[in-house]
Amino acid sequence: MVTPEEHEDGGSVPGLDTPEPDDFVLQASDLTKSFGSVAALRGATLELRAGEVLGVVGDNGAGKSTLIKTLSGVVAPDRGTIFFAGELVHFSSPRAARSLGIETVYQDLALCEHLTVARNLYLGRELTRHGLPWLDDRRMARSAEQFLERLGIVAVPGDAVVRNLSGGQRQAVAVAKAVAFSPRVLILDEPTAALGVREVEQVLDLVRRVRADGVGVILITHRMQDLFEVCDRLLIMYEGTDIARLTTKNTTLEEIVYYIDGGSGREHQRAGSITSAS
Amino acid sequence: MARELTHGASADSVGTRPRVAAQPFLRRNVPILALIGLLVVSGVYFSLASDTFLTLGNFLNIVRQSAPALILAVSMTMVMTTRGIDLSVGSLTAMVGGVGAVLMRDGWSVWAAIVVMCAIGVVAGSVNGFFVAYQGIPAFIVTLAGFTAFRGIALILTEGFSIPMRDERFVWLGQGTIRNVPVPVVIALVFGIIGWLVFNKTPFGMRLVAVGSNPEATRRSGVNTAALLLRVYVISGLAAAVAAIVIAARLGAGSSNAGLGLELEVITGVVLGGTSLFGGIGTMTGSLLGVFLIAMIANGLILLRLDPFYVPVVQGRFSWARCGCTPMWRVSATLRRDSF
Numbered sequence: 001m002v003t004p005e006e007h008e009d010g011g012s013v014p015g016l017d018t019p020e021p022d023d024f025v026l027q028a029s030d031l032t033k034s035f036g037s038v039a040a041l042r043g044a045t046l047e048l049r050a051g052e053v054l055g056v057v058g059d060n061g062a063g064k065s066t067l068i069k070t071l072s073g074v075v076a077p078d079r080g081t082i083f084f085a086g087e088l089v090h091f092s093s094p095r096a097a098r099s100l101g102i103e104t105v106y107q108d109l110a111l112c113e114h115l116t117v118a119r120n121l122y123l124g125r126e127l128t129r130h131g132l133p134w135l136d137d138r139r140m141a142r143s144a145e146q147f148l149e150r151l152g153i154v155a156v157p158g159d160a161v162v163r164n165l166s167g168g169q170r171q172a173v174a175v176a177k178a179v180a181f182s183p184r185v186l187i188l189d190e191p192t193a194a195l196g197v198r199e200v201e202q203v204l205d206l207v208r209r210v211r212a213d214g215v216g217v218i219l220i221t222h223r224m225q226d227l228f229e230v231c232d233r234l235l236i237m238y239e240g241t242d243i244a245r246l247t248t249k250n251t252t253l254e255e256i257v258y259y260i261d262g263g264s265g266r267e268h269q270r271a272g273s274i275t276s277a278s
Numbered sequence: 279m280a281r282e283l284t285h286g287a288s289a290d291s292v293g294t295r296p297r298v299a300a301q302p303f304l305r306r307n308v309p310i311l312a313l314i315g316l317l318v319v320s321g322v323y324f325s326l327a328s329d330t331f332l333t334l335g336n337f338l339n340i341v342r343q344s345a346p347a348l349i350l351a352v353s354m355t356m357v358m359t360t361r362g363i364d365l366s367v368g369s370l371t372a373m374v375g376g377v378g379a380v381l382m383r384d385g386w387s388v389w390a391a392i393v394v395m396c397a398i399g400v401v402a403g404s405v406n407g408f409f410v411a412y413q414g415i416p417a418f419i420v421t422l423a424g425f426t427a428f429r430g431i432a433l434i435l436t437e438g439f440s441i442p443m444r445d446e447r448f449v450w451l452g453q454g455t456i457r458n459v460p461v462p463v464v465i466a467l468v469f470g471i472i473g474w475l476v477f478n479k480t481p482f483g484m485r486l487v488a489v490g491s492n493p494e495a496t497r498r499s500g501v502n503t504a505a506l507l508l509r510v511y512v513i514s515g516l517a518a519a520v521a522a523i524v525i526a527a528r529l530g531a532g533s534s535n536a537g538l539g540l541e542l543e544v545i546t547g548v549v550l551g552g553t554s555l556f557g558g559i560g561t562m563t564g565s566l567l568g569v570f571l572i573a574m575i576a577n578g579l580i581l582l583r584l585d586p587f588y589v590p591v592v593q594g595r596f597s598w599a600r601c602g603c604t605p606m607w608r609v610s611a612t613l614r615r616d617s618f
């Protein structure tokens with residue numbers, strides 16, 4: 001079994017797995033954000049290449065959601081920079097990030113309960129007729145339905161009202177909304193929390209397909225097995241900072257957990273392993 | 279749109295899965311049907327009790343009298359669907375009417391005065407909208423300020439007098455007819471149809487429901503929600519200006535007493551129609567029927583020579599009766615959009 005210490009000796013120091021800077025689709029550095037007296041982000045850094053899946057893990061309240069909200073324009077960071085495809089960007093609104101092709105599935109799903117599935121999918125990008133401000137509800141419903149069916153997570157009729165859907169169906173709609181418009185960066189904040197085993201597989205499958213198309217994917221999840229299944233690299237958040245970067249194929253569950261706990265419990269961990277050995 | 283809907287899987291990954299049943303027409307429209315039921319029952323009652331009630335002339339009379347409220351019901355439905363409210367519209371009609379009367383007294387042409395009146399409505403609506411949308415102040419508080427201030431301005435302008443507006447072309451807007459249909463009825467009808475189409479068939483209308491349903495989700499979807507809210511209050515101000523023109527033309531005068539209590543009449547009708555005070559649910563048809571019901575009850579009671587002091591009491595009873603339908607309506611509140 002590989003312990004964190006051995007790993008460090010082996011040269012796999014966190015940070016050395018960082019890829020060359022030229023092919024980053026998204027690069028954020030030193031992001032800081034406080035809500036009143038709560039420092040949600042204390043200088044977090046993240047980089048994402050096109051065609052890779054970056055897993056972001058950390059304890060509850062580590063700042064994962066806040067981090068991705070700064071990337072999707074929902075939260076304005078107090079400090080820090082974001083480069084999109086090599087260019088410095090300041091997202092004044094979620095619209096700005098969306099127009100660049102950064103699509104997000106939020107942890108709270110962010111759907112409008114009173115609207116139909118189709119209208120939710122197309123909200124902000126409505127299909128209209130003949131270039132007039134005239135909704136084409138039938139086309140939106142049909143194409144939403146077909147799209148959900150092709151995604152294969154859960155089938156949902158396009159004209160069903162979201163309020164009538166189950167948690168899993170809603171999650172499928174939220175995921176569909178994010179992948180529907182050819183994203184360049186896809187951010188998924190716990191997209192599988194409400195899903196059954198088979199549906200989770202469909203989402204992970206989708207992530208692989210999207211990656212194959214050259215999309216950069218950020219996946220936040222508490223399900224360790226998902227990380228090992230689809231992620232190329234892992235970014236570990238601890239109290240508002242990125243405490244470690246790991247390559248999935250060179251790491252272990254123990255190492256991930258070690259960093260999730262802040263990476264400072266070494267003495268404690270060693271003590272624990274001695275106890276269990278004896 | 280070329281970039282729509284990519285990244286689909288192959289179709290073979292789809293099996294048989296649970297589907298969400300579409301709701302039957304009847305259940306979907308319980309609130310509207312309840313309202314129509316009330317209309318029919320009270321209509322039949324008044325028809326039996328009074329031989330003048332069920333005539334085309336009386337019907338047009340009801341619509342003509344409630345035209346300002348019908349016009350405002352259109353904009354109020356939009357405002358309330360976004361979780362807002364506009365309490366200032368009644369006072370605004372007084373202010374706009376007062377300004378129009380003063381301008382025409384001072385020799386302005388009718389059309390110039392009408393343009394200025396509409397502009398005042400737009401400006402007043404923008405002020406409301408600015409504080410609601412960009413300062414985040416609750417609509418109730420912002421428009422309550424307008425409720426007080428606008429009538430105060432009307433009082434100052436008119437010095438409390440009713441200022442006559444005698445120009446025939448202007449008076450025609452309130453008292454004239456087009457092929458025997460009163461002009462205010464035509465204006466209200468046009469307003470209602472345009473309002474229905476905008477609310478149900480345009481991206482703007484859909485986004486109004488979205489922002490009332492979940493403002494943050496709407497913002498995250500890339501909608502400029504602040505601009506959207508600003509626009510809805512501007513529409514409300516403009517509707518108040520049109521209502522003011524109809525009222526002033528009907529009275530042939532601008533008065534600081536115009537539109538007293540109008541906002542409450544409108545809000546009652548809109549809520550009676552099934553629009554939710556909590557946003558996300560609105561129905562144009564319901565609002566128009568609700569306002570019409572209130573006006574019809576007043577009309578019927580007057581024909582029955584009921585003491586006018588009792589009219590509001592009976593109208594209140596109808597609101598209660600309508601509230602009795604609420605449990606049914608909650609159950610079916612789900613698929614209610616897209617219905618009317």
Ligand SMILES: Nc1ncnc2c1ncn2[C@@H]1O[C@H](COP(=O)(O)OP(=O)(O)OP(=O)(O)O)[C@@H](O)[C@H]1O
Nearest residue numbers: 035038039040058059060061062063064065066067
């Ligand atoms: N809008 C907000 N207002 C105030 N505090 C906030 C807000 N958003 C986040 N926080 C705080 O910031 C910290 C980080 O929250 P965040 O949601 O980013 O954590 P997380 O890593 O996503 O946790 P989880 O795994 O539970 O989703 C928490 O302490 C949270 O209470």
Ligand SMILES: [Mg+2]
Nearest residue numbers: 064065066107
């Ligand atoms: Mg979170």
